[in-house]
Amino acid sequence: MLLIFDIISIGLVKYIMFKILKKKFLNKSVSYMKLCAPLVATNAQAGQFLILRVDEFGERIPLTIFDYDREKGTVDIIYQKVGATTLKLDRKQEGEYLLDVVGPLGNKSKIKGFKKAIVISGGLGSAIAYPLAKELKLNGAKTTAILGFRNKDLIILENKMKKITDEIEVVTDDGSNGKKGLVTDSLIKKLEKCCNYDLIISIGPIPMMKAVCEITKKYNIKTIVSMNSIMIDGTGMCGGCRLTVGGKVKFACVDGPDFDGHEVDFQEAIMRNNSFVNQERKSYEKYCNLFKGV
Ligand SMILES: Cc1cc2nc3c(=O)[nH]c(=O)nc-3n(C[C@H](O)[C@H](O)[C@H](O)COP(=O)(O)OP(=O)(O)OC[C@H]3O[C@@H](n4cnc5c(N)ncnc54)[C@H](O)[C@@H]3O)c2cc1C
Ligand code: FES
Missing domain, CATH: 2.40.30.10 (Translation factors)
Incomplete structure (x- = not known):
């Protein structure tokens, strides 16, 4: 038994x-x-x-x-x-x-009804941007992807992104893949050439998303960002992922993670994401020491 x-x-x-x-x-x-x-x-x-x-x-x-x-x-x-x-x-x-x-x-992305979009990502942001680019494509939008990485060894998902977008540009900070520049440089060039884009999605480090939003605001193009706030419960109860969006308190886990980038208080988000840097470093060192010599 x-x-x-x-x-x-x-x-x-x-x-x-x-x-x-x-x-x-x-x-x-x-x-x-x-x-x-x-x-x-x-x-x-x-x-x-x-x-x-x-x-x-x-x-x-x-x-x-x-x-x-x-x-x-x-x-x-x-x-x-x-x-x-x-x-x-x-x-x-x-x-x-x-x-x-x-x-x-979190909420599913609301990206139906757009005709021409640019998806911009920085580093690991490509992994978070990929499902949204795929969804745009499924909903019939003509999509351009601009992916940025520090150098060519860090490039990920280029081929996967190629399959689900109409155009793709991969740039590196140091030019080691032959295309030197920041994603914002590529974005400005695209917008100067043609401004009938109706959606920009920007996902990556907060300073990158902030810089993209400053550009797209001038062109008055709707811009969605995905906020990677520090989360604990993920159900709206702990307050860890609090943000200010359009002057109102929002929680990335239940109200997001996608938000209108023109409304997000990025400065506050950067400050809150850096709240536990010392504890994170200590925990990283403690963990690495556990496996020293293993
Ligand atoms: C909705 C959402 C989706 C995410 N999706 C992914 C994903 O698909 N792939 C992925 O690799 N990461 C993703 N992240 C970030 C991921 O949760 C953190 O990298 C992870 O919690 C770090 O844990 P850690 O203990 O290894 O590092 P920690 O010790 O917690 O942090 C180490 C370093 O990473 C930074 N960091 C910690 N949390 C975050 C965060 N939320 N965003 C950005 N930087 C952070 C810290 O400031 C610190 O510098 C996502 C975050 C959110 C909120
Ligand atoms: S993670 Fe706790 S409120 Fe969002």
Whole structure:
């Protein structure tokens, strides 16, 4: 009898826990994972995110649902190793399990009815921008992608983006891929040539999104940004992801993560995202020390 219970509970644990079905390194700091998470996949929409915990000692971190397959019950994530939790996640291998994956969270993107759009991303922002670019394409918009990276070794998703956009430009800060410049330089050139764009999506570091919004405001083009605020519960209760948008208090997890970029108080968002830098550094060092020499 005990054995039967054991077998059932082991089976149940495996169903409840979230198996890593595939793992790939996209560059030295960014990885991709396909996770088994049927309930999340069933309801996922472009623009939404999930919150996961690697193990019972881990913190909760939000990651965008990069892609999903409802029939197979899988969701894909792409993450950059920036601190203790993303490093811990990256130590997990195919066939292993994550403790929990909650989602889909946040709102699906409202990007229907646009005719001509530019999607601009910086670094890891390409992973967050990809589902939105795909959705634009599905809704019939002619889409241009401008992807920016620090150097050619950090370029990700160029081929995937090519497949779902009409035009793509990849630029690097140091010109190591042959196209030197910032995404904002490319954007200005495009807008000077033709200004009948009706939507700009800008996703990446907050200073980049702020700079894009300052440009598009002059052209009066609707601009959507995705706010990567620090999140804890992801359900609007802790207040961690508070932002000011159009002079009103908003929570990135339940009111976003997409917002009208012309309304966001970016200065406040930068300040709030830097609130725990010292603690994050200490936790990163502590985590790295655990594996010194391993
Ligand atoms: C809705 C949403 C979707 C996201 N999607 C993705 C994604 O698809 N892929 C991905 O790699 N990351 C994504 N992020 C950011 C991701 O959640 C953080 O990088 C992660 O929580 C860092 O955890 P950590 O413990 O490894 O690093 P920490 O120790 O928490 O932080 C290390 C460094 O990263 C910075 N950082 C921490 N949190 C964030 C954040 N939310 N945004 C920007 N910088 C941060 C810190 O300022 C610090 O410099 C998303 C964030 C949100 C809110
Ligand atoms: S994460 Fe807690 S309110 Fe948004």
